[in-house]
Amino acid sequence: MDIGLNHFLLVSLLLFSIGLFGVMSRRNVLVILMSIELMLNAVNLSFVTFSQFYSLLSAQVAAFFVMTISAAEAGVGLALIVIISRKWPKRNFLFERDPEKEKKY
Amino acid sequence: MEILFIFFSALVLYGGLVTVFHRDLVVSALHLAGSMLALAGLFFILGAHFIAGVQVVVYAGAVMVLFVMVVMLFDLKKEDSVLFSKGLWPKIASLFFLIGLIAGILPLSLHLFQPLAAQVIEPTSTKELSRLLFTKYVLAFEVLGVLLLLIAVGVAVLCRSQKNVTTS
Numbered sequence: 686m687d688i689g690l691n692h693f694l695l696v697s698l699l700l701f702s703i704g705l706f707g708v709m710s711r712r713n714v715l716v717i718l719m720s721i722e723l724m725l726n727a728v729n730l731s732f733v734t735f736s737q738f739y740s741l742l743s744a745q746v747a748a749f750f751v752m753t754i755s756a757a758e759a760g761v762g763l764a765l766i767v768i769i770s771r772k773w774p775k776r777n778f779l780f781e782r783d784p785e786k787e788k789k790y
Numbered sequence: 791m792e793i794l795f796i797f798f799s800a801l802v803l804y805g806g807l808v809t810v811f812h813r814d815l816v817v818s819a820l821h822l823a824g825s826m827l828a829l830a831g832l833f834f835i836l837g838a839h840f841i842a843g844v845q846v847v848v849y850a851g852a853v854m855v856l857f858v859m860v861v862m863l864f865d866l867k868k869e870d871s872v873l874f875s876k877g878l879w880p881k882i883a884s885l886f887f888l889i890g891l892i893a894g895i896l897p898l899s900l901h902l903f904q905p906l907a908a909q910v911i912e913p914t915s916t917k918e919l920s921r922l923l924f925t926k927y928v929l930a931f932e933v934l935g936v937l938l939l940l941i942a943v944g945v946a947v948l949c950r951s952q953k954n955v956t957t958s
Binding site for chain 1: 792793799803822832838850852857861887912921923931948
């Protein structure tokens, strides 16, 4: 078996869909942030794969930028989570559905 | 090469699955860190040595430490009574998305795979990469520096305690 382009793409695809499932179906905001990191990592893997197989160096620069921006995004997201949990200590970061409030709208 | 690829990709997918499905936040964050380290191994197999090093330093060294520190320091670690949100449509939607992606990507990549099979992956030289980064993409690089400064100041302002805000 020879490891080729589509093996790496398949790993990247599976990782992306695991992250997408986490974003769409978990309730905890911290886990949702981690799933977003998973999706960004999957995209990075496909960038680097294409850059190596087609010898495009610009794709690696793009992967580098994606890493920087995801670090910034994690910082802001965690700060917001800290503020939310400080203001509403009882129902922190669980988006509870209130059926009575939903009826009003 | 094949054994290393299978090992690292299995580790990446296992870490991702445990991150999404585990109940405990600390276990989940640590498995995410392990998944990122294994992904750095995949980058190393691909020959992108600089990106692999940045992955280890930035993700496993900075971002995951930030996650674990927030979980432990601010005591956000509470057991979820219900792990997943109600409603079936997000799960069904993500399943259909996965099926669509696989159906879209498989013919394309099988088509691409044939002429490239004999091609050997050569490691990129970090010199070329840095030359590209500091000539063609230097504007984006500087903008990213400004963005990081902005993020640092913004997070510091956001996380001040409420008492300081009212007195100042």
